[in-house]
Amino acid sequence: MKVTPLAIPEVVLFEPQIFGDDRGFFYESFNMKVFKEATGLERQFVQDNHSKSQKGVLRGLHYQLDPMAQGKLVRVIEGEVLDIAVDIRKSSPTFGQWVGAKLSAENNNQLWVPEGFAHGFITLSDSAQFLYKATNYYAPEFERCIAWNDPNLSVDWQLGDIECPSLSAKDKQGLTLKEAELFK
Secondary structure: OEEEEOOOOOOEEEEOOOEEEOOEEEOOOOOHHHHHHHHOOOOOOOEEEEEEEEOOEEEEEEEEOOOOOOOEEEEEEEOEEEEEEEEOEOOOOOOOOEEEEEEEOOOOOEEEEOOOEEEEEEEOOOEEEEEEEEOOOOOHHHEEEEOOOOOOOOOOOOOOOOOOOEOOHHHHOOEOOOOOOOEO
16 A cells, blocks of 8 residues: 655545456555554544545535544545545644545545544535545534535635535535634
8 A cells, every 4th residue: 555645744644556457456455553653643433434425525624622622534435526534633734734535436535634633625526426435433513524615724615616515504604714613
């Protein structure tokens, strides 16, 4: 498995080695030893989530505050998304910066989004199925959302032919980074 820290080094891209032939393919989608070596972290994943979205659906930028902060290992099993992680740790040298990676069923890449980051994605293909491994349970009272289009973040969502992303009612209420409750 190829492991690449992104411009914010705590966010890590995992690219599996795929073994394929005329029958199909096989790859190892998770290995705790590789994860620990790549991140320096030993995390227990306690919840798996699965979503399906149509083209132009934007989910995020979501996070949970302590003590229910979540790290997420995410991947796509159908279609393609642009996945975004924003550093929302006030004490971090990369506070307010973001990184992104295209995840698809074709490339089988996974992105590690650690605790202390807001996370979101936009569906670039006709539809996409997205899998999340989370290090903590969903706790709505600790959930927060930063506006996807916060001008202070200037996230390049690579909208292309998508005129206006489709947002949930919750995501339409996202706060700016300056207004939001954040990590220390």
